[in-house]
Amino acid sequence: MKLTHLDERIHVLDAETDVWKVVQDIAESGVQEEAFYVCDIGDIVRKHKEWKLKMPRVEPHYAVKCNDSLNVLVVLAALGTGFDCASKGEINKVLELGVDPRRIIFANPAKPASHIRHAAALGVDTMTFDNESELHKIKSLFPAAKLVIRIRCDAAVVQCQLGMKFGCNAVTEAPHLLKVAQSLGLDVVGVSFHVGSGCGDAPAFYRAIASAKMVFDIGTSLGYNFHLLDIGGGYPGNKGSSIDKIAEVVNTALDEYFPDPELVRVIAEPGRYYVASAFVLATNIHSKREIPNGEEVAHIMYYINDGVYGSFNSLLYDHAQVTPIPLNAHLGKLVPSSVWGPTCDGLDQVVEKALLPVMPVGEWIIFEDMGAYTLPVASPFNGFPVPKVHVVADQSIWFMLKDLLPLTEDDFVMGNTPANLRIGLDVGGSGSIQDWAIPLSPRPV
Numbered sequence: 001m002k003l004t005h006l007d008e009r010i011h012v013l014d015a016e017t018d019v020w021k022v023v024q025d026i027a028e029s030g031v032q033e034e035a036f037y038v039c040d041i042g043d044i045v046r047k048h049k050e051w052k053l054k055m056p057r058v059e060p061h062y063a064v065k066c067n068d069s070l071n072v073l074v075v076l077a078a079l080g081t082g083f084d085c086a087s088k089g090e091i092n093k094v095l096e097l098g099v100d101p102r103r104i105i106f107a108n109p110a111k112p113a114s115h116i117r118h119a120a121a122l123g124v125d126t127m128t129f130d131n132e133s134e135l136h137k138i139k140s141l142f143p144a145a146k147l148v149i150r151i152r153c154d155a156a157v158v159q160c161q162l163g164m165k166f167g168c169n170a171v172t173e174a175p176h177l178l179k180v181a182q183s184l185g186l187d188v189v190g191v192s193f194h195v196g197s198g199c200g201d202a203p204a205f206y207r208a209i210a211s212a213k214m215v216f217d218i219g220t221s222l223g224y225n226f227h228l229l230d231i232g233g234g235y236p237g238n239k240g241s242s243i244d245k246i247a248e249v250v251n252t253a254l255d256e257y258f259p260d261p262e263l264v265r266v267i268a269e270p271g272r273y274y275v276a277s278a279f280v281l282a283t284n285i286h287s288k289r290e291i292p293n294g295e296e297v298a299h300i301m302y303y304i305n306d307g308v309y310g311s312f313n314s315l316l317y318d319h320a321q322v323t324p325i326p327l328n329a330h331l332g333k334l335v336p337s338s339v340w341g342p343t344c345d346g347l348d349q350v351v352e353k354a355l356l357p358v359m360p361v362g363e364w365i366i367f368e369d370m371g372a373y374t375l376p377v378a379s380p381f382n383g384f385p386v387p388k389v390h391v392v393a394d395q396s397i398w399f400m401l402k403d404l405l406p407l408t409e410d411d412f413v414m415g416n417t418p419a420n421l422r423i424g425l426d427v428g429g430s431g432s433i434q435d436w437a438i439p440l441s442p443r444p445v
């Protein structure tokens, strides 16, 4: 890896300290006023471990668009995931970490010409398509590319639909597109789909894998030898959510339709799964307004220093729902309240209705599960800065990372780490890191 240091140093937590304690310490330090994030690297590592346990055959290619913080990318690169990039900017970000271009899938079915040229020049040769004009473009710009046809298969329950924009019909469009690819002499190597982001309909993966098998068979009938199945994104990542149901459906469908791992390599493009719960956001109440009803306070409006033009853009773009948690829960009587962002726009509302304790100006409101589709889109509109990220890891994670990552001790800030901790500690349960970290050596697509 080329990287020599992270954008933010990783704070190593001692056994008595958890993320909430860190949030509390920063918030109540007396010097903190801006909103800030705490990112727990251990949460990302534990997600990876869970993925490897639950879907051992499926190689995750993290969707960079979801959260492109350098810390996230560096850790995932070290754990050995691949990457799903949507643009040359994302490709550059990943390649700058020293990741082998063969670990990247350029998973955008509609790519600007300059981005295809860029991918060709840098050896990112696997890319998706779902239309004929893309095939002609790729023929002229990168005829040696390895192509993956994206089919449409929509989940019935999703947080964000994608099918209206991408994915060809497996029955009415895919056969024609494959014939065009064949007539152009292009190398189609497999099939991809994305059932929709934040999928609440696990059986959609079964239907999609069955459709993909049908398209594999069409490819075979045309003389292609498909060997890559990309089952896209859609896996939930919030605290308390689970990929168990999806994993069960995926594993069953793979056994039924693609039983031989030697013949078909299976990858996925998880985004929110890896990062959603790893980021906690702390916001500060800088103003408040009490709306009277006679002698009573009917409603309190709290104004915090992050809003829909910042981190909470996810309310608009990602259809996210957020829960305000007062940092000090003991504050007393609950009052109907709303929470507003800091800009002068009336649209900038974070929570429309909630029962919250009466809080003074200067108090903190915390939001969990803020890692997905928040930071990459946030803007400093109205002059309010995008919150800074504080990165933490517990000691076992630190011991693992410092061996896996291209980091020096300068990248870590140590607490009271006992010198006698064993290297290679287990992470979040049984099995040492070697059991589930994919080796750093590149794996060709």
Ligand code: PLP
Binding pocket: 063, 066, 084, 107, 108, 162, 194, 196, 197, 198, 199, 232, 233, 234, 235, 269, 270, 271, 272, 273
């Ligand atoms: N792959 C592609 C092509 C996407 O467009 C997206 C999200 O929009 C993802 C993967 C990540 O999806 P998720 O965050 O639901 O896992």
